[in-house]
Amino acid sequence: MTKFTDLGLGPKVLKAVEAAGYDTPTPIQAGAIPPALEGRDVLGIAQTGTGKTASFTLPMITMLSKGRARARMPRSLVLAPTRELAAQVAENFDTYAQGSKLTKALLIGGVSFKEQEQLIDRGVDVLIATPGRLLDHFERGKLLLTGVQVMVVDEADRMLDMGFIPDIERIFELTPFTRQTLFFSATMAPEIERITNKFLSNPEKIEVERQNTTSETITQILVKHTPKRRDMSAKDKREILRAIIERDAEACKNAIVFCNRKVEVDVVAKSMKKHGLDAAPIHGDLDQSQRTATLNAFRDGSLRFLVASDVAARGLDIPDVSHVFNFDVPSHSEDYVHRIGRTGRAGKTGVAYTIAVPSDEKYLDGIERLIGKPIPEGDNPWTPPGRRGDDAQEKEAAEDDKPKRTSRSRSRSRKSEDPQQAAPETNAPDAEAEVRDAEPARDARGGRRSRRGGGDDRGRGGRDDGPRVKGLGDHVPSFIEMSFEDRLSEAG
Incomplete structure (x- = not known):
């Protein structure tokens, strides 16, 4: 040797x-x-x-x-x-x-x-x-x-x-x-x-080895999930991540969680901390001093979970990482090899989970072509709430997604649905009085006439013979008639 x-x-x-x-x-x-x-x-x-x-x-x-x-x-x-x-x-x-x-x-x-x-x-x-x-x-x-x-x-x-x-x-x-x-x-x-x-x-x-191969010391597990709605994918994946950590318990002594986007890194780290998991983010937008302090804490064991973008995927020598989680399937196939390579180092064993939703299929295909074998599929430890709870949750989410209408728009909506309140608010006072005078009239069948002047009865009554508000069609001013007469005389 x-x-x-x-x-x-x-x-x-x-x-x-x-x-x-x-x-x-x-x-x-x-x-x-x-x-x-x-x-x-x-x-x-x-x-x-x-x-x-x-x-x-x-x-x-x-x-x-x-x-x-x-x-x-x-x-x-x-x-x-x-x-x-x-x-x-x-x-x-x-x-x-x-x-x-x-x-x-x-x-x-x-x-x-x-x-x-x-x-x-x-x-x-x-x-x-x-x-x-x-x-x-x-x-x-x-x-x-x-x-x-x-x-x-x-x-x-x-x-x-x-x-x-x-x-x-x-x-x-x-x-x-x-x-x-x-x-x-x-x-x-x-x-x-x-x-x-x-x-x-x-x-x-x-x-040393065939290009783009993964280490035999790493156990790879693919966890597939189909969310009920596309916008629930990230939330469901956070639930699955916590369920896997809880299931593996002591075996998961520390882990790196990889996300594709910096904003997702912050969200996942915040969610894990909220649920009692010791986690901290690391990505390119953080100050170098903060990134260094976070890495040192993870190396010395005072930090259990490191939530990272691909800035931590390549070359970092953290000798004893038990688990790697691909919270997002990497869009570049080579990144998968580097991500899971953070565990199973120096002859030690490690576990690499990949959480995938249907939209990740094309990326999974690329990864499996690169490494030359399929990623073994494992059980999903998270069970979504019961159907009844799901329906209520979806209904609540749908209500939250609806645009909030102002009181003015609600008022208009109620008026449009009530024919008794559909009259414009700008009627002239004398027209309103004329309509009020006609209000008590009913036809022989008992149908109530419309409150609007000049409108037909909306019930099953007969013709409305009450007084109407006269407009330009009922009364043509004499000066207009004179202009017509002058034009007719000139023409013939």
Whole structure:
């Protein structure tokens, strides 16, 4: 069996690895470290949770042990798609660089430029950054990339999903063509393959497992539900989520709940807290300090449930997660692989639930084609209220959905339904008196005549012979008749 001592790492690095409690490298580490130490380009393809971070961190520390950093010119560069992943790489560097004198800087959003510039000005051996913040510093003239000897692109497929490929290409062009490139990804989309063909020189390709596979240590369960109404889907799924957590009880010691939208993350976290579950949200709209505090609380066990967008789906090393819940089925099939990869890490077992409604069928089909097998379907532990209760609930919801009418509109509606009140309120006073005078009259059959002047009886009585209000049709003014006579005389 291969040991870390067989890979050619430096003595200080081996001592740090031993202190961290590791003895045997993972397949991606055993395959990537030796060619990296030889100075070759490396293309590593492995699913999440297989130790890709150490695959480039350990050889970088060994190779950079000789040499000295210059101001504003980092000797190596690590690009990560998210702040959390970049911070995690920095933590790994701190762990494995103990005993060495290498320096690092972390360039991510949410931190002031001034603090980061001070680190760069002193000179750093390892620069860990997200693409956007790196280019910000470069455009400010605070950073030069002409001294980069080793460049690492981590989670390249996530870079593609987030739209960073143009930035990555630009950064490649700003670095020397003699650099060594270590390129890691869980999946290989055609665009990623184009980038590797363009910027990597005869790379050593290490593909640990078939692309887009899921770990055998993860038990996958699909829970299907058909809501009675489409607008009840989110509410029903929250009920199902709580029912699964209650059913699994102690087995669900902690979990990450993934949602597709940031607003849904906040709603689900609030709902879980309302029902007594210790949960907190994490997504891109939160302050970096809040995101860091939430992640640290989840890592140390003081927070049980982490409700997250896909910002937490890739690369985050949280070693002991018992459950993953896909509250929403991911619209990108690759995200499913990364989401459920948060559990079942480092040889441990985990459970991944996916809650699906009929509108998710096309996404489920894409996921099952990607992973090459159907997701096993499990029981739905939540039973909707009885039919009678459902009808009452739907009726109440329907009443809530109706537009609220003002008192004026209700008044008009009542008047239109009552023929006795349908007369306009603007009748002239003399016309009203004339109608009132005619009110007591009834026909021979006893039918009551209409209160409206000039109207026919609406009952079964005969013709109404009462007085009518005269209008222009009954009385033509003489000046109009004279005009007609003048016209007729002129015409004939």
